[in-house]
Amino acid sequence: MPLHRTPRTGPEPRTLALLAGAGLAAGAAVWAVSRSRENPVVFRPNDDAPDRASRHPGGTMPVGRTITINRPRSELFAFWRDFSNLPQFMESVEHVTVVGDVSRWTLAAPFGRKVTLETRIVEEVPDRLIAWRSTDGSDVRAEGAVTFRDAPAGRGTEVEAVVAYVPAGGEAGRLIARLFRLVPAMQGRRELRRFKMLMEAGEIATSRNRKD
Amino acid sequence: MRALTWHGKHDVRVETHPDPEIVNPRDAIIEVTATAICGSDLHLYDGVIPGLMSGDILGHEFMGRVVETGPKSTLKKGQRVVVPFTISCGKCFFCEHQLFSACDNSNTAEKQDLSEPLYGHAVSGLFGYSHLTGGYPGGQAEYVRVPYSDVGPIVIPDGLEDEQVLFLSDILPTGWMAAENAGIEEGDTVAVWGCGPVGLFAIQSALLMGAGKVIAIDEYPKRLALARKLGAEGIDFRRTKVLEALMEMSGGLGPDAVIDAVGMEAHGFMPDTLMDNMKQRVGIGADSAHALREAILAVRKGGRVSVPGVYGGFLDKFPLGALMEKGLTVKTGQTHVQRYTEELLRRIGEGEIDTTFLISHRLPLEEAARGYENFRFNQNEWTKVVLKPGMTGA
Ligand SMILES: NC(=O)c1ccc[n+]([C@@H]2O[C@H](COP(=O)([O-])OP(=O)(O)OC[C@H]3O[C@@H](n4cnc5c(N)ncnc54)[C@H](O)[C@@H]3O)[C@@H](O)[C@H]2O)c1
Ligand SMILES: [Zn+2]
Ligand SMILES: [Zn+2]
Numbered sequence: 001m002p003l004h005r006t007p008r009t010g011p012e013p014r015t016l017a018l019l020a021g022a023g024l025a026a027g028a029a030v031w032a033v034s035r036s037r038e039n040p041v042v043f044r045p046n047d048d049a050p051d052r053a054s055r056h057p058g059g060t061m062p063v064g065r066t067i068t069i070n071r072p073r074s075e076l077f078a079f080w081r082d083f084s085n086l087p088q089f090m091e092s093v094e095h096v097t098v099v100g101d102v103s104r105w106t107l108a109a110p111f112g113r114k115v116t117l118e119t120r121i122v123e124e125v126p127d128r129l130i131a132w133r134s135t136d137g138s139d140v141r142a143e144g145a146v147t148f149r150d151a152p153a154g155r156g157t158e159v160e161a162v163v164a165y166v167p168a169g170g171e172a173g174r175l176i177a178r179l180f181r182l183v184p185a186m187q188g189r190r191e192l193r194r195f196k197m198l199m200e201a202g203e204i205a206t207s208r209n210r211k212d
Numbered sequence: 213m214r215a216l217t218w219h220g221k222h223d224v225r226v227e228t229h230p231d232p233e234i235v236n237p238r239d240a241i242i243e244v245t246a247t248a249i250c251g252s253d254l255h256l257y258d259g260v261i262p263g264l265m266s267g268d269i270l271g272h273e274f275m276g277r278v279v280e281t282g283p284k285s286t287l288k289k290g291q292r293v294v295v296p297f298t299i300s301c302g303k304c305f306f307c308e309h310q311l312f313s314a315c316d317n318s319n320t321a322e323k324q325d326l327s328e329p330l331y332g333h334a335v336s337g338l339f340g341y342s343h344l345t346g347g348y349p350g351g352q353a354e355y356v357r358v359p360y361s362d363v364g365p366i367v368i369p370d371g372l373e374d375e376q377v378l379f380l381s382d383i384l385p386t387g388w389m390a391a392e393n394a395g396i397e398e399g400d401t402v403a404v405w406g407c408g409p410v411g412l413f414a415i416q417s418a419l420l421m422g423a424g425k426v427i428a429i430d431e432y433p434k435r436l437a438l439a440r441k442l443g444a445e446g447i448d449f450r451r452t453k454v455l456e457a458l459m460e461m462s463g464g465l466g467p468d469a470v471i472d473a474v475g476m477e478a479h480g481f482m483p484d485t486l487m488d489n490m491k492q493r494v495g496i497g498a499d500s501a502h503a504l505r506e507a508i509l510a511v512r513k514g515g516r517v518s519v520p521g522v523y524g525g526f527l528d529k530f531p532l533g534a535l536m537e538k539g540l541t542v543k544t545g546q547t548h549v550q551r552y553t554e555e556l557l558r559r560i561g562e563g564e565i566d567t568t569f570l571i572s573h574r575l576p577l578e579e580a581a582r583g584y585e586n587f588r589f590n591q592n593e594w595t596k597v598v599l600k601p602g603m604t605g606a
Contacts, residue, residue, distance in 0.1 A: 190324075193321040201303050201304070201360070202284065203236040203237055203284075206236065206320055208235055209230065209357050210233050
């Protein structure tokens, strides 16, 4: 299921245009329909809010958050698109290596373990969208998208990050579940806040009095 | 370094902590020369503000000398500065709109999670306050790490004493913003609840802004006397029925604007106060808001309600009907200190504003705990306490 748009009956023309390129719009529509059959209570054609704000969260519900950052869209996109920048504000990401179109993410898991997430970009619209999905060989199955939209009234950029993890079986799966199912919403909003701090204030706020 | 440390309700001690160092590029380290105890510190001392942890360093009114600067600080070593209690990045939407106490970036990413569910939005960082506001080590200490030192601190010219400018950090701009929020028009009658430092500066500011009559309400003779010396008329709420008196003293109209400079721990034996206090004691986040309720009832129709007094939780028996039916306007907030420091420094320099009249006691930092105890329990005599790390014991 694509995450970078909210399934609904009347998406904005701009969003549709973005999606059409990768042929994902059809997928989104299918998802919306199948969901509406599963649970008719959830499907409210006159509700424009993202699904993650639903009162009836389902099992596969992605987590995500939108934040407004007082910087131009292109600057934010460029910083994010250079994945080696991400560990600066994503605490659980230790480092990222990019080989061709595949990125390998080393993530800190509980008890000092490490897990590897391997992803491929499935869609990219410069200055607007980066959508990715885990490769078949990844420890972790996940997909996500970051969208950059102009904020109204010259307030900068609305950055929306959405991610969904599918826990695998086995020990790694359990670890990942702990890491990502219990805390993903919290982790996500903290990472977005740090991204905003870094881009707006040039540094990440801390109340620590010393470096150690 | 030595610093005043919170350990629980009515338990504060001066202890030794590691010296702060530069952590972020925009930081500076200040060696504190003067710091004060604020009415807001009393809410922490009384344990009615949520989110404190044993070992926290308190204090948010402070000034001193710059002793170290990060690579992106614009301060220079040796400069004398007053530091606003609000920590503000200067770059976010709110800072750009001069809403410095609403800064998006100064609270930490993790601690923003504490206030978001409580208030609907994460609040900004403050020095020496709660972990809801970032848990930043405060200024009742020998040294303070000051984030965003290129935006907050104001450099003090030679020739002005510490005591003349120290209150630029909080209560002077707070009193000023309280009067500004009251939307005073020439000749207005303004009633001010509380003749503590904030109330006194609100009275002074209201008169400067053109109020025709200011009526001050408190119970302590010495505090009422300071208010009357500024030019206010007094009401002792232990002796007088406040609502009736205010109507009589404003020609039956009610004050045009009212200012609640009391906050969440109103005194008195009014039935609502007793109930509020009981709930506050069992820790269900209830505010004691007698002054605010009374102010809303007292103000004239279409009047303005300004609330510099601090509230932290929830409130019932709130006269919402009066607010709506009389068509009132309410303005409140932690003070946007950086918005006012420059203008107020100028007014101090020109002799237009005296800030020292309310200081009753000066103590070495080592005796800070005694300062808290007396500022809390001997309010009549102890109107404002200034602590000086360099001062030797009395
Ligand atoms: N908005 C801000 O940014 C800001 C900044 C500083 C202080 N404050 C708040 O302002 C308030 C006052 O601060 P302060 O330093 O003057 O404190 P303070 O404790 O010295 O003064 C409070 C005064 O209110 C009086 N009072 C109590 N109950 C009363 C009642 N029912 N009616 C009338 N008066 C009553 C007390 O006798 C006392 O003199 C506190 O809540 C403080 O937290 C807010
Ligand atoms: Zn204060
Ligand atoms: Zn800011």
